[in-house]
Amino acid sequence: MREVAIIGVGLTKFGELWDVSFRQMIVEAGAQAIEDANVDGKQIDAMYVGNMSAGQFIRQEHVASLIADHAGLVPIPCTRVEGACASGGLALRQAFIAVASGIHDIVVAAGIEKMTDILTEQTTEALATAADQEWEAQIGATFPGLYALMARRHMYEYGTTEEQMAMVAVKNHHNACFNPCAQYHMKITVEDVLNSAPVTYPLKLLDCSPITDGAACVILAPAEKARRFTDTPILIAGSGQASDTISLHDRPTLTGIRATTEAARVAYKMAGVGPRDIDLAEVHDCFTIAEIMAIEDLGFCKKGEGGRVTEQGETALGGRIPINTSGGLKGKGHPVGATGIAQAVEIVQQLRGEAGKRQVEGAEIGLTHNVGGTGGTAVVHIFKRGD
Amino acid sequence: MREVAIIGVGLTKFGELWDVSFRQMIVEAGAQAIEDANVDGKQIDAMYVGNMSAGQFIRQEHVASLIADHAGLVPIPCTRVEGACASGGLALRQAFIAVASGIHDIVVAAGIEKMTDILTEQTTEALATAADQEWEAQIGATFPGLYALMARRHMYEYGTTEEQMAMVAVKNHHNACFNPCAQYHMKITVEDVLNSAPVTYPLKLLDCSPITDGAACVILAPAEKARRFTDTPILIAGSGQASDTISLHDRPTLTGIRATTEAARVAYKMAGVGPRDIDLAEVHDCFTIAEIMAIEDLGFCKKGEGGRVTEQGETALGGRIPINTSGGLKGKGHPVGATGIAQAVEIVQQLRGEAGKRQVEGAEIGLTHNVGGTGGTAVVHIFKRGD
Numbered sequence: 001m002r003e004v005a006i007i008g009v010g011l012t013k014f015g016e017l018w019d020v021s022f023r024q025m026i027v028e029a030g031a032q033a034i035e036d037a038n039v040d041g042k043q044i045d046a047m048y049v050g051n052m053s054a055g056q057f058i059r060q061e062h063v064a065s066l067i068a069d070h071a072g073l074v075p076i077p078c079t080r081v082e083g084a085c086a087s088g089g090l091a092l093r094q095a096f097i098a099v100a101s102g103i104h105d106i107v108v109a110a111g112i113e114k115m116t117d118i119l120t121e122q123t124t125e126a127l128a129t130a131a132d133q134e135w136e137a138q139i140g141a142t143f144p145g146l147y148a149l150m151a152r153r154h155m156y157e158y159g160t161t162e163e164q165m166a167m168v169a170v171k172n173h174h175n176a177c178f179n180p181c182a183q184y185h186m187k188i189t190v191e192d193v194l195n196s197a198p199v200t201y202p203l204k205l206l207d208c209s210p211i212t213d214g215a216a217c218v219i220l221a222p223a224e225k226a227r228r229f230t231d232t233p234i235l236i237a238g239s240g241q242a243s244d245t246i247s248l249h250d251r252p253t254l255t256g257i258r259a260t261t262e263a264a265r266v267a268y269k270m271a272g273v274g275p276r277d278i279d280l281a282e283v284h285d286c287f288t289i290a291e292i293m294a295i296e297d298l299g300f301c302k303k304g305e306g307g308r309v310t311e312q313g314e315t316a317l318g319g320r321i322p323i324n325t326s327g328g329l330k331g332k333g334h335p336v337g338a339t340g341i342a343q344a345v346e347i348v349q350q351l352r353g354e355a356g357k358r359q360v361e362g363a364e365i366g367l368t369h370n371v372g373g374t375g376g377t378a379v380v381h382i383f384k385r386g387d
Numbered sequence: 388m389r390e391v392a393i394i395g396v397g398l399t400k401f402g403e404l405w406d407v408s409f410r411q412m413i414v415e416a417g418a419q420a421i422e423d424a425n426v427d428g429k430q431i432d433a434m435y436v437g438n439m440s441a442g443q444f445i446r447q448e449h450v451a452s453l454i455a456d457h458a459g460l461v462p463i464p465c466t467r468v469e470g471a472c473a474s475g476g477l478a479l480r481q482a483f484i485a486v487a488s489g490i491h492d493i494v495v496a497a498g499i500e501k502m503t504d505i506l507t508e509q510t511t512e513a514l515a516t517a518a519d520q521e522w523e524a525q526i527g528a529t530f531p532g533l534y535a536l537m538a539r540r541h542m543y544e545y546g547t548t549e550e551q552m553a554m555v556a557v558k559n560h561h562n563a564c565f566n567p568c569a570q571y572h573m574k575i576t577v578e579d580v581l582n583s584a585p586v587t588y589p590l591k592l593l594d595c596s597p598i599t600d601g602a603a604c605v606i607l608a609p610a611e612k613a614r615r616f617t618d619t620p621i622l623i624a625g626s627g628q629a630s631d632t633i634s635l636h637d638r639p640t641l642t643g644i645r646a647t648t649e650a651a652r653v654a655y656k657m658a659g660v661g662p663r664d665i666d667l668a669e670v671h672d673c674f675t676i677a678e679i680m681a682i683e684d685l686g687f688c689k690k691g692e693g694g695r696v697t698e699q700g701e702t703a704l705g706g707r708i709p710i711n712t713s714g715g716l717k718g719k720g721h722p723v724g725a726t727g728i729a730q731a732v733e734i735v736q737q738l739r740g741e742a743g744k745r746q747v748e749g750a751e752i753g754l755t756h757n758v759g760g761t762g763g764t765a766v767v768h769i770f771k772r773g774d
Contacts, residue, residue, distance in 0.1 A: 376452030
C-alpha cells in the first residue's frame, strides 16, 4: 500500500442554507478544494461522496452521478458510500484505500447533506432510519432517546453529571465562535444548557447537535506526488473502521461504543502511535454524552472519566488534548453525510497551522472519529504533518 | 495491486418474496457464499453491500451495520455503496480494490433490494430518484419514458425494430427457464411482447424488467490464497467504472451509454483482452433496448447492429456471444441493488462449468455490465478462469 496525503480541502458555510441547493453546496466545497490543492479538475481520477439520505431529504438517489455531472468530473468513477452519520468518514476511507491501492492517484473525498428542505418532523423520522427500523425506530426510539439511555447509564455507573455534559456544549460553542464556517457563533453557559428545553431526560435541547445543511471536500494524492501540489501535505497515517450491532439493546454495554474502540485500535496500529501521541481530535459529539464516551473509547482518558476531564478543561483549547476545536457537531453543525469530511478539513487546517484563533500550537498529529447511528459504524483516521 | 479472485457465491430466489424480509434474504445469500467458499465467518475481513434505496423501500438506512449484525460479522468494517441500479457492481469494485490494495484479505461483496414492501406506484417513484429529480423525475420522466426516448432514437438512426427489441425479452425469458433462482419460468413469444400492455411507446410491458426482491453475494480473496479455499477460483481480471451526466438531455447522443464505453475501455485494458475474447456476458437489460445498446457499447457488434445480431441469434445460448444466460434483468428479475452482484454470480457459475442447462461450453472469459439510471453510472468487470 502506498502512503497517502491530503493536498487540498474545502468547506461550505454550515447552517440552515435556505437559498442554496444540494448541487450548489457540493460544487462550492469542491471548487474550494480544487483551488486549495492547485489541482486541475482534469487531473482528478475518482470521487467518493458520503451522503446519508438524499433519498429521503431531497428525493434524490444516485447523487454521485449528479455530483460528477455538476462538478464537471464526468466520466471519472464517482461512488456514494453510506453509513448513516459516519458516511463522510467512510468516503474518506474508501478514497484512502483507492489511492493506497494504486488504482487511482488523485481522488476526491466529499461529504454532503441537505437536511432543511423537508419538515422538521420528517427530518427526525429520516434520521431514525439509521437505527434498527424494526426494533428501535418503529417503537419511537429515535436518536435522542437512544443516546439518553446511554447517558443515564453513564451517570449511573460513573457519576457523570448533567453539568459535565453541559460543559461539552459550552466548550464546543466557544470553539465554534472562532470558526467562520460554523452554524452557531453564540456563546452559551452551563446554565443555558441546563435550562434549555428538555428533549429526553437527561438531554436538553443544547445537549443535541442541530439540523444542518453543508458540504465538505478533501483531495487525496499518493504521498510521493503530494509535494507537486502543496508545500504542506498532511499524511493519512492510519485508517480504522468497525461495525457493531445496529440496535443498542444487543450490546453488552451502553456506556461506550465498541466500534469506536475497535476502529481506533486498527487506526493507532496502522499509524504506529497511541492516544498520548494525539495533539488534537475531532470526535463525534452528536449529543454531549457522545463526546464524553468518545474521549474515553479513544483512550484520551480512562473509562468513566470523560465527564471529569471535560470539567477540568483538559479538552478545551489550550488544554491537554483539545477536542472539537472546529466547534464539533454541536457548535459547527452536523450535516450528517458531510460531518466525517468536515472533521478531516479541521484537522488538516490545524496541522497546517491555518486554524486562526482556534489554532492548537505545534499540532503534529490529529485524529478524527465519526460514528453512524448509536455506534453500528465507527471510523477513525489519524493524520500527521507530512514533513 | 494484488490479483483478486472470487472464491464463493450465493444467490437467493428472485421474485416477489412476500414472506421473506430484507435481513433474511441477505443472511441466506451470505450463508450460501460462505459455505461455497469453505470460509469460516471469522476469516472475513470486510464487507461491501450494494443497495439502492432501502431508505425508501423499507425505511432503513445504515444497512451495512444491520447486515453486519444479522450476518454475525461484527466488528468488521461493513460499508454500503450506492449508484442506483449499479450499486451491486460498485460494491464488487470496492471489494476488488480493498483486496487488491492489501488492506483486507477476505472480503464479501453483497447486493440486496427489498422492493415489494411498498405500493407499486411508490416503487416507481422511488426508482425515479435515480434520475435527475429537478430536471427529469419531477416532470414525470420516469425510467420507462427515458429509455423509450433512447429506443425511439435508436429506431430512427439505425432502423432497429420493435420486433428486434421483443427478441431480447424472448431470449432472456428462455434462458431464465433454466435458472432455478429466476423470477420467471415462463417462455414468451415475440407476439406476446408486441401484444403486451403498452407502457410508453415503443416499450410494452414485456420490454421492461420487473420489480423484484433478492440478494446476492460473492466472496473475494487474494489470488495467491484463493486455492486454499477452492479448486476453481475465478479471477477478476478487469474492473472499470465511469460516470456521465445524470440527465439524458445533457448528452451528445441518446443511442448509446458513454459511461458503458468508458468503463469497458478501462476494464478491457486492465484485463488485457478485447470484446472478441469474451465468451459470454451479463449486461444491464433493464429494458430490451438497453441490452441492444449494451452489446454495441461493449464492442460485441458495431453501433446500430444490436437489433440485427439479436435477431440472428448471435446472443442466444449457443450463439456467437451468449448474452444474459442467467435470464438477465428481464427474466431473472431486477432487485436493483443486488443485480450487479447477481451478474457476477452467473459468470462465476459459468466459468466453473456449473451452469447446468444454460452452460456455455468451454467458457473461459466472462463480462458483467451494470448501469445506474440511464447511464449516469456504469461498471464493467471481466472474469477469467483461474487455471
